Amino acid sequence: DQQVKQNSPSLSVQEGRISILNCDYTNSMFDYFLWYKKYPAEGPTFLISISSIKDKNEDGRFTVFLNKSAKHLSLHIVPSQPGDSAVYFCAARLPGGTSYGKLTFGQGTILTVHP
Amino acid sequence: NAGVTQTPKFRILKIGQSMTLQCTQDMNHNYMYWYRQDPGMGLKLIYYSVGAGITDKGEVPNGYNVSRSTTEDFPLRLELAAPSQTSVYFCASSYRAGGTEAFFGQGTRLTVV
Numbered sequence: 306d307q308q309v310k311q312n313s314p315s316l317s318v319q320e321g322r323i324s325i326l327n328c329d330y331t332n333s334m335f336d337y338f339l340w341y342k343k344y345p346a347e348g349p350t351f352l353i354s355i356s357s358i359k360d361k362n363e364d365g366r367f368t369v370f371l372n373k374s375a376k377h378l379s380l381h382i383v384p385s386q387p388g389d390s391a392v393y394f395c396a397a398r399l400p401g402g403t404s405y406g407k408l409t410f411g412q413g414t415i416l417t418v419h420p
Numbered sequence: 421n422a423g424v425t426q427t428p429k430f431r432i433l434k435i436g437q438s439m440t441l442q443c444t445q446d447m448n449h450n451y452m453y454w455y456r457q458d459p460g461m462g463l464k465l466i467y468y469s470v471g472a473g474i475t476d477k478g479e480v481p482n483g484y485n486v487s488r489s490t491t492e493d494f495p496l497r498l499e500l501a502a503p504s505q506t507s508v509y510f511c512a513s514s515y516r517a518g519g520t521e522a523f524f525g526q527g528t529r530l531t532v533v
Contacts, residue, residue, distance in 0.1 A: 341524075346527075348527050394462060394463070406453070408453075408522065409465075
């Protein structure tokens with residue numbers, strides 16, 4: 306039972322253009338969503354997050370949008386840079402009192418940004 | 421500033437052998453986690469700990485054991501290695517249950533042959 310899904314295994318974009326990575330979830334109890342970035346041979350690193358009470362969060366070139374009714378979130382990277390090439394994981398968390406910070410991850414999307 | 425440190429980085433085990441994956445964090449985090457990542461899959465939680473002496477199972481605990489005798493260390497033990505345990509293992513820690521991001525180690529790539 307995959308509660309968090311990233312249906313696009315890979316995405317290729319040109320430098321300077323927008324990258325849009327998508328994520329769908331099934332559990333309406335998730336209250337926090339996070340995006341992690343992972344380079345080869347390294348652990349995932351936190352990128353940006355959004356609470357379920359918001360619909361948008363922005364941090365520099367990165368913006369995450371949340372559509373609760375559709376149970377969908379997306380990560381926008383504008384403008385995309387070659388250094389953004391990595392695997393991006395979407396993750397979701399249940400409310401703090403019951404989750405103990407445990408995360409449910411999607412399968413990941415490999416982003417390649419071409420110069 | 422070490423963060424989360426995992427050892428070893430790579431290991432090849434024979435079926436039936438045992439080993440311990442080490443994980444240490446220097447951020448005084450109470451919450452620690454072990455995840456595994458299989459090819460083309462997301463990370464799946466094996467075990468987690470909310471503090472020294474307290475551990476609990478995650479999604480995929482079978483074949484593994486953990487202990488948490490100190491705040492800093494959270495070793496993962498494989499008793500009888502099986503090919504299905506071939507994976508990349510990540511240890512992570514976070515400051516509190518309601519905290520947002522977890523900090524991850526660099527991973528241990530384990531192959532069971």
